[in-house]
Amino acid sequence: MEISDEVAVEMDKVNKWFGEFHVLRDINLTVQKGERIVICGPSGSGKSTMIRCINRLEEHQKGRIVVDGIELTGDLKKIDEVRREVGMVFQHFNLFPHLTIMENCTLAPIWVRKMPKKKAEEIAMHYLERVKIPEQAHKYPGQLSGGQQQRVAIARSLCMNPRIMLFDEPTSALDPEMIKEVLDVMVGLAEEGMTMLCVTHEMGFARSVANRVIFMDRGQIVEQNEPKAFFENPQHERTKLFLSQIL
Ligand code: ADP
Ligand code: MG
Numbered sequence: 001m002e003i004s005d006e007v008a009v010e011m012d013k014v015n016k017w018f019g020e021f022h023v024l025r026d027i028n029l030t031v032q033k034g035e036r037i038v039i040c041g042p043s044g045s046g047k048s049t050m051i052r053c054i055n056r057l058e059e060h061q062k063g064r065i066v067v068d069g070i071e072l073t074g075d076l077k078k079i080d081e082v083r084r085e086v087g088m089v090f091q092h093f094n095l096f097p098h099l100t101i102m103e104n105c106t107l108a109p110i111w112v113r114k115m116p117k118k119k120a121e122e123i124a125m126h127y128l129e130r131v132k133i134p135e136q137a138h139k140y141p142g143q144l145s146g147g148q149q150q151r152v153a154i155a156r157s158l159c160m161n162p163r164i165m166l167f168d169e170p171t172s173a174l175d176p177e178m179i180k181e182v183l184d185v186m187v188g189l190a191e192e193g194m195t196m197l198c199v200t201h202e203m204g205f206a207r208s209v210a211n212r213v214i215f216m217d218r219g220q221i222v223e224q225n226e227p228k229a230f231f232e233n234p235q236h237e238r239t240k241l242f243l244s245q246i247l
Pocket of ligand 2: 047048049168169
């Protein structure tokens with residue numbers, strides 16, 4: 001698990017408002033390639049909004065965001081470029097219910113990357129094997145368990161060959177027995193050197209996989225550290241309170 005000295009994501013004094021509500025306040029964050037960052041914090045603290053800004057699912061109003069050398073401005077071409085580099089996995093999987101697993105995985109490679117169908121299917125099979133559900137390829141999302149659907153969602157992202165993966169509470173909607181099968185896939189990705197930003201409260205995952213844990217509260221990054229120091233010696237009262245509630 002190597003961390004390069006190249007920058008994957010740079011956020012520089014990023015601010016965002018939803019109407020009057022100041023949701024992100026002066027977010028400064030530099031992510032090196034190969035970093036595995038866990039983001040935690042109370043509900044409503046701005047975690048989802050922050051990572052959604054990285055692939056422009058949300059627009060920031062002040063400050064700079066640069067992803068893999070591309071600055072996010074209103075330029076739609078650049079937004080497309082960034083979205084090709086950045087994969088995202090959501091809490092509720094967001095698979096297309098009316099498409100088969102295979103079709104879910106090949107849709108973007110065929111239509112966005114202009115890949116021939118056969119090639120896209122080969123790649124999809126490769127990733128479905130990696131997440132250990134190749135036999136589900138012909139089924140529809142509704143026929144799969146939550147854990148299987150989330151593994152499909154990860155495979156679907158990987159089919160676009162992203163350089164950065166964003167995870168927004170990928171295991172929060174899963175029954176306990178399915179959490180591990182999804183975390184195992186994420187651990188595998190980390191071991192291969194994927195740059196990852198994961199919003200999660202799976203602190204076991206944070207301890208074993210993250211090189212850095214970030215704590216957010218009320219739209220700010222309050223504290224960040226390597227996992228051992230973060231958990232054993234939190235500095236801020238808000239971090240201590242949060243950890244005492246979830247651990
Ligand atoms: P977290 O992921 O940490 O729970 P979010 O980033 O989802 O927090 O939300 C941060 C705050 O912004 C919350 O108070 C939420 O209600 C608010 N918020 C999120 N999305 C919107 C939106 N589209 N419009 C208005 N307010 C929003
Ligand atoms: Mg959230």
